[in-house]
Amino acid sequence: MTATPLQQVVHAYGVVSAEFRGSLPSGLGDAPVEVFSLADLGVLVSRLDAASFGEAVWQMHGTDPGWVERVAGQHHRVLQAAVEQGDVLPLRLPGIYADTNAVGSVLAGQLDVLRGAFARVRGRVELGAKAFALAEPEQPEAGRPASGRDYLLGRAAAGARREHARDRANAAVVAAHERMAALAASAVTNPPQDAALSGRREPMLLNAAYLVPRASLDDVVELVETLGADLAADGVALEVSGPWPPYNFVAEADITAAGADL
Amino acid sequence: MSDNTPEQYRSGSPPARRDGPTFVGTGRKGQETLADILERVLDKGIVIVGDIQVRLLDIELLTIKIRLMVASVERAKEMGINWWEGDPFVSHQVDDGPDRAELQNRVGELEQRLARIEGRETGEVSRTERRA
Numbered sequence: 001m002t003a004t005p006l007q008q009v010v011h012a013y014g015v016v017s018a019e020f021r022g023s024l025p026s027g028l029g030d031a032p033v034e035v036f037s038l039a040d041l042g043v044l045v046s047r048l049d050a051a052s053f054g055e056a057v058w059q060m061h062g063t064d065p066g067w068v069e070r071v072a073g074q075h076h077r078v079l080q081a082a083v084e085q086g087d088v089l090p091l092r093l094p095g096i097y098a099d100t101n102a103v104g105s106v107l108a109g110q111l112d113v114l115r116g117a118f119a120r121v122r123g124r125v126e127l128g129a130k131a132f133a134l135a136e137p138e139q140p141e142a143g144r145p146a147s148g149r150d151y152l153l154g155r156a157a158a159g160a161r162r163e164h165a166r167d168r169a170n171a172a173v174v175a176a177h178e179r180m181a182a183l184a185a186s187a188v189t190n191p192p193q194d195a196a197l198s199g200r201r202e203p204m205l206l207n208a209a210y211l212v213p214r215a216s217l218d219d220v221v222e223l224v225e226t227l228g229a230d231l232a233a234d235g236v237a238l239e240v241s242g243p244w245p246p247y248n249f250v251a252e253a254d255i256t257a258a259g260a261d262l
Numbered sequence: 263m264s265d266n267t268p269e270q271y272r273s274g275s276p277p278a279r280r281d282g283p284t285f286v287g288t289g290r291k292g293q294e295t296l297a298d299i300l301e302r303v304l305d306k307g308i309v310i311v312g313d314i315q316v317r318l319l320d321i322e323l324l325t326i327k328i329r330l331m332v333a334s335v336e337r338a339k340e341m342g343i344n345w346w347e348g349d350p351f352v353s354h355q356v357d358d359g360p361d362r363a364e365l366q367n368r369v370g371e372l373e374q375r376l377a378r379i380e381g382r383e384t385g386e387v388s389r390t391e392r393r394a
Contacts, residue, residue, distance in 0.1 A: 194297075
């Protein structure tokens with residue numbers, strides 16, 4: 001397989017049930033997406049031109065921000081459409097294979113693991129929640145301090161106020177997270193996103209994801225309304241996103257070459 | 263993709279103080295941020311490492327870069343990393359960015375540095391609690 005360069009490669013997006021009949025948007029390179037059948041499961045795949053998406057191209061563009069961003073967006077677009085029409089287990093990028101046989105043989109070797117992972121996300125979607133510390137309101141300046149001592153005392157008091165506010169905000173965020181987690185089948189917290197990546201200056205206090213039964217979505221949204229109002233009083237902005245494909249809830253299912261019986 | 267819902271009332275600018283949560287596409291259609299998408303698509307999802315055929319191994323570079331981007335600023339600073347300032351990936355100023363060769367060098371350096379750190383700390387790089 002190393003001798004002849006491939007004309008075509010296959011990209012795998014995610015795993016669905018064999019009964020999945022959703023209509024999906026085009027995927028990588030605007031290629032159509034098909035469901036490749038694998039026992040009682042289906043794998044969402046696109047056949048791609050190797051000249052545009054082969055290994056060499058990944059190696060050349062894998063660190064090119066614009067390219068990766070575009071590919072990630074196309075990969076996600078397919079999974080997002082899938083989760084809006086059924087259950088889906090997302091595969092991580094990149095997922096390029098020589099052909100559908102290669103996809104099939106890798107996944108078939110670990111069918112039980114995949115089934116277990118798929119069962120965990122069945123009927124469930126991911127919600128994301130982020131909490132940001134809002135800028136504190138400017139303290140009205142009480143005129144020029146009368147002395148250096150007054151100035152220092154004033155600064156110490158302001159510092160104590162800030163620290164107190166921070167503690168309150170953190171405690172409120174933790175409590176909110178716990179209440180949301182209680183409604184979820186599973187919850188994870190991720191490291192705060194880099195400000196440079198998120199484009200947000202406010203400190204990120206929480207970057208969490210929840211695996212929520214579809215039937216409970218309304219309850220969670222209702223809870224978020226309440227929590228958001230409470231958090232605002234503590235100087236915290238709560239942002240909820242989703243429903244997402246359950247990207248954050250597949251970790252136990254990682255399939256490695258060692259585990260895969262190739 | 264599907265329909266628009268009235269629930270997307272997010273402008274992309276920092277939030278003004280308001281009395282409730284912001285829903286970013288909670289409802290049927292997401293209006294996710296780039297950061298959210300990259301974090302998930304490149305850092306989550308099932309990893310299938312079959313070593314047959316075209317499964318890519320060299321994508322480590324990319325993975326490392328993304329892991330650093332989703333790591334906290336504090337953690338990254340502890341690791342002595344501050345290259346994202348002015349990085350085209352995160353600043354979107356592709357034209358002003360360093361050229362690829364330079365970028366490659368920097369990522370290479372970083373990779374080595376990370377390998378050393380990981381050697382010392384056995385893998386505690388950017389994921390704090392992957393599972394709750």
